[in-house]
Amino acid sequence: MIFSATPLKNAYVIQSEPFRDFRGEFMRTFCANEFSEHGLETRFVQSNLSITLQPGVIRGMHYQVDGAEEDKLVRCIQGSILDVIVDLRKDSETYGKHFSVELTGSNAKALLVPRGFAHGFLTLEGPSYVFYQVSNFYSPGKEKGFRWNDPKFNIPWPNKTPVLSEKDASYEDFAG
Numbered sequence: 109m110i111f112s113a114t115p116l117k118n119a120y121v122i123q124s125e126p127f128r129d130f131r132g133e134f135m136r137t138f139c140a141n142e143f144s145e146h147g148l149e150t151r152f153v154q155s156n157l158s159i160t161l162q163p164g165v166i167r168g169m170h171y172q173v174d175g176a177e178e179d180k181l182v183r184c185i186q187g188s189i190l191d192v193i194v195d196l197r198k199d200s201e202t203y204g205k206h207f208s209v210e211l212t213g214s215n216a217k218a219l220l221v222p223r224g225f226a227h228g229f230l231t232l233e234g235p236s237y238v239f240y241q242v243s244n245f246y247s248p249g250k251e252k253g254f255r256w257n258d259p260k261f262n263i264p265w266p267n268k269t270p271v272l273s274e275k276d277a278s279y280e281d282f283a284g
Contacts (some may be wrong), residue, residue, distance in 0.1 A: 109136060111146050114209075116202045119225065120148070121209055122181075124216040135216060137183060138241070146218060149179040152241035160187075160231045160238070166256045166270040169279070170195055176250035177223035180244040184211035187236025189229040194261050196284060197224035206263050213237070217231050226282075229258060230267055254282035256268015 110123040124135040140150040158167065169192070172178055182191055203252040210232070211217050219225045229238065256270065257263070258281045 109139060109159065109188065110165040111142070111243070114170060114207045115201050116193065116205055116207045116225075118148075118222040118233070119193060119195075119207060119215065120146070121218040122218045122220060124218070126216055127257075131187065132176040137218065138181065149243045152179075152181065152243055154157040154242045154245055155271065156240050156242065157236040158237045158240075160234060162271065163231050164267050164269075164271050165234075165270055166228060166265070166267075168276065169194060169226040169256055169258075170228060170253045171224075172250050173252055174250050176247035178242055179223050180221040180227060180236060180240050181218055181230075182221060182240040183218040184213055185237045186213040187234060188232040189236050190232060190266065192227070192263055192265075193217050193219065193221050194226040194263075195224070196204075196226055196265070196282075200231055200282075206261050210265070211238075213247045216226065225267060226254065226273045230265055253279040254260060255279045258282050263276050 112121045126135040133255040143150045191211050194206045196201045
């Protein structure tokens with residue numbers, strides 16, 4: 109695996125290195141030893157699969173608080189998404205900055221989202237299957253979010269009229 113630091117402190121794009129032959133391909137998507145060598149989380153306690161049927165859907169921007177913060181390892185296994193993170197750690201030199209990367213079913217990339225970051229994605233095609241591993245158990249009462257187009261962060265989403273869930277559409281601008 110190839111670990112590429114993003115402009116945001118502690119966030120990485122991780123490129124799997126497929127082995128290909130006449131049968132298809134094989135790749136490692138996680139290795140605790142390699143993650144540990146980079147000082148990254150190696151304990152994931154829950155795996156999730158998000159299936160979005162159509163393009164133009166934004167899921168996010170979500171984050172956890174009060175001891176429920178989590179590292180996420182996000183990978184698109186079918187379709188394609190624009191994955192977006194925002195550093196919400198007030199003591200970080202990259203506080204308030206965002207980063208995005210296209211994850212697809214074929215590019216073998218994953219995004220490591222550190223605890224203390226908000227996360228969301230836009231589906232670029234449908235259906236898109238997003239598989240992610242998290243380092244903490246889901247705590248519904250400790251989940252927060254902010255409006256996808258909050259001017260504080262000025263995220264350059266390519267779709268200006270996305271489809272949103274009722275919950276995501278109800279979020280206000282970031283108050284932190």
